[in-house]
Amino acid sequence: MKKFALLIFAATLTLLTGCSLSExxxxxxxxxxxSVLTDGIYAIDVEASTLYWEAHxxxxxxxxxxxxxxxxxxxxxxxxxxxSFVIDMKSITNTDIKNESFxxxxxxxxxxxxxxxxxxxxxxxxDITRVLPYEGEENYDYEIEGDLSIRDITDSITLLTRVxxxxxxxxxYGRAEVDRTKYNINIRSGxxxxxxxxxxxxxVFVLEMDLTADRVQEGS
Numbered sequence: 001m002k003k004f005a006l007l008i009f010a011a012t013l014t015l016l017t018g019c020s021l022s023e024x025x026x027x028x029x030x031x032x033x034x035s036v037l038t039d040g041i042y043a044i045d046v047e048a049s050t051l052y053w054e055a056h057x058x059x060x061x062x063x064x065x066x067x068x069x070x071x072x073x074x075x076x077x078x079x080x081x082x083x084s085f086v087i088d089m090k091s092i093t094n095t096d097i098k099n100e101s102f103x104x105x106x107x108x109x110x111x112x113x114x115x116x117x118x119x120x121x122x123x124x125x126x127d128i129t130r131v132l133p134y135e136g137e138e139n140y141d142y143e144i145e146g147d148l149s150i151r152d153i154t155d156s157i158t159l160l161t162r163v164x165x166x167x168x169x170x171x172x173y174g175r176a177e178v179d180r181t182k183y184n185i186n187i188r189s190g191x192x193x194x195x196x197x198x199x200x201x202x203x204v205f206v207l208e209m210d211l212t213a214d215r216v217q218e219g220s
Contacts (some may be wrong), residue, residue, distance in 0.1 A: 035141075036078040037165040039219025044071030044085065045169075048212040051087065055205045062106065067091035069123060073213055075170070080131050080142060080163060087124040089116050114187045115180075117151055125149045126159075134160065148178060155182040168215055175208045 046068045054063045071085035092110050097103040111118040127147045134140040144159040163172035180186075181203050 035164045037075045037080070037163060037170060038167045038215065039075050039078065040215045041217040041219075042073045042075065042170055042213035043216045044068055044073070045212045045214060046070065049210065051207065051209045053092075053205060053207055056202045058202075062094060063096050064092060064094040064107075066093070068211075071211075071213070073128075073170075075165075076219065080128070080144060080161070083128045085126045087126070088122070089118045089124055090122050092116070092118070115185055121151045126157075129156070144174070148176075150183040151185075153183045155179070169213060170215075171210075171212050173208070173210055175206065177204050177206055179203050180205055 049068055049071075051066045051068060052063065053066060055061050067088045069086040069088040071083070073083035074081045076082075090111070092107055094103050094106050097106060110116060113120075116124075125148070127149075128144055129147060130145040132143045132145070134143050138160070140160045140162055142161045142163065144161055145156060146159065147154045148157045157176045157178055159174045159176045161172055161174040163170055165171075
């Protein structure tokens with residue numbers, strides 16, 4: 001099964017890497033029009049799927065991974081129609097810091113009340129609300145609109161996606177920009193605090209996903 005590019009999740013942290021996750025992990029994908037998918041309900045293979053985050057300061061940033069707890073996608077009339085994905089916030093990792101002590105400190109800070117309050121809100125959730133064909137110039141098939149819930153706060157985001165299917169399973173790549181301040185994550189935000197200098201953390205982080213799913217129910 002063909003896998004699409006790896007890239008993902010950005011803005012809420014401190015400093016380090018100058019290159020983007022896309023530069024490190026991207027693979028070439030042939031340009032193609034959206035393929036007709038096989039109707040049915042697809043269960044996300046959480047072991048074969050990956051999420052990534054990437055966050056930036058004015059110079060540098062951090063990146064890492066996060067796991068899906070479960071997910072489901074309904075394909076109808078040959079295209080994505082509805083679905084939901086649950087993200088395990090306890091699984092946040094960092095991939096760019098080499099010093100194990102610094103890495104642990106950053107991950108613990110992300111899990112703290114300054115950021116995602118993982119002890120109180122161990123999962124996040126994305127629910128698809130509308131699917132539109134992508135009409136831009138980049139290599140995407142769909143604009144998937146949905147509600148992203150973090151810390152029991154819900155805001156609408158748009159996920160740009162590519163999806164393909166072999167009839168029994170599908171694979172896809174998605175990318176979304178998320179404004180953390182919509183979820184009351186305001187630490188070191190230039191929208192709320194002045195004169196932060198290099199301590200500023202950009203409001204928008206990127207969440208990217210490389211997903212694999214198996215058809216568990218035929219379309220009706």
